Amino acid sequence: MGRPPCCDKVGIKKGPWTPEEDIILVSYIQQHGAGNWRSVPTNTGLLRCSKSCRLRWTNYLRPGIKRGNFTPHEEGMIIHLQALLGNKWAAIASYLPQRTDNDIKNYWNTHLKKKLNKFQSALDPHPSIERKSSLEFASTSSSTSAVGLNQASSTYASSTENISRLLQGWMRSSPKTTNDNNSSLLLKDTSQYQKWDQNTSLDADSSAGYKPKAEQEGGNLISHEEFESILSFANINNVVWDKSTCESTSKGACQDSGNDDDGDDDDDGDDKVNVAMAPENYKKQKVDHHNNNNNNKNNQPLSFLEKWLFDESSSGQAEEMNQMMELSSVF
């Protein structure tokens, strides 16, 4: 029945992380690697719970994290995977290696749910349960629009790059000087710091041009652009059909082009931080998902997709998924 909190609450700092704390954490992890979180607060002197350190690292500081706007491609993947897997954010995140489960979860709760609701209400004045609607949303459209799929390869400045810059500045200047000396690098408070970080990312991403807050156009219906952006994922079904057919004949024969859409990353491998469980670890959960998705069992394409998603145990699955996503733009 659960466990007591991982650490005493007395003397533990909570709330937003400061740049200084980030720097301490990052520099520690750069030296010692991620892992053994329990020892991190002790060794760094951070007044943070080990869990808090881990979360801060995995959700924010970890290299290769893509922040900011979700591309239509990513939206589509999330919608579809959520329809398949339910709220298994870690599993979903494993197919979007540059996104954290927390980010995906937040994006789902704040953006996609609403879009789906709008879509559903536009299609059906008598909305049914959400799962069904999202499944329909993801699978019923025959649109082959691939608007914006290639935008998935846009690059973001990772948070850690920013942190690294902070760190370099910190190292170069006298380590214990006041913030004044580092004022060009260290902002005064966390909110500013975070905003700066985000802006950096957004600037880097501005070429993508996707504005998730298109909802400001008001009205009851989602805009055509939004609509298409989401539907652009719909052709995944076709791709998966191809994939599964291919898999059934010769395993791995579909592996081409070692492309990864923006370097999904190197970093996960060596710092031992897993954003999420590897897909094969979800095999045992497959039963549950099948039970939960009984209402979908007649949907052949989804069943194949599900089967492929869960049964395929090759380690490079996420990359293959990304390749497929790229391929989908061809169709």
Added chain:
DNA sequence: AAAAAAGGCAACCGCCCCTAT
């Protein structure tokens, strides 16, 4: 211009799983 409401997101909490002992 000010206040209220809504939106967005980082972080926390509690439970569960896995592994070392």
Added chain:
DNA sequence: CATAGGGGCGGTTGCCTTTTT
């Protein structure tokens, strides 16, 4: 085999920002 503890996950909270009234 049983147990304790670390790590991971999903749900939720609360603060800050943006939009609306």
